[in-house]
Amino acid sequence: MNRLVEVLERPEPTMAVPFARPMGKAAIAKIASIADVAELRANLFPSQSQDYLAEQAGRLAVMPILLTVRVKPEGGKWDGPESHRLEVFASPIPGIDGIDVELAAGILPEAIDEAHANGKIVVASSHDFTSTPDTYTLEDKLA
Helix, strand or coil: CCHHHHHHCCCCCCCEEEECCCCCHHHHHHHHCCCCEEEEEHHHCCCCCHHHHHHHHHHCCCCCEEEECCEHHHCCCECCCHHHHHHHHHCCCCCEEEEEEECCCCCHHHHHHHHHHCCCEEEEECCCCCCCCCHHHHHHHHC
């Protein structure tokens, strides 16, 4: 079973910690002692190559790993072409248990297909940095 699915199916709350830069083993172990999921914020690292991200994922392997490549309007720094971002999501990076892609992303259907074909789960996220949307807006997004 996918390690991320195991964590998310537990009844207790889940804590995900974003990693925005390379960290040493001691720091990662300390974080893993209280966190449940490592969010590999690939858009904040100096490279998004498959080899580099595989190296970073290997460092975080003590926890399930969620790969995020966040665009600027959703709080990230990715400003490359969407086709390249899809390639990052679709890369067979060892250790990645799931991806987090924005609900509004044009690449969402392809990212979901690629993730599911590789046994990974998908978190479809939406960000509003000014307020919490009302219930009707949230239900509409969910639908």
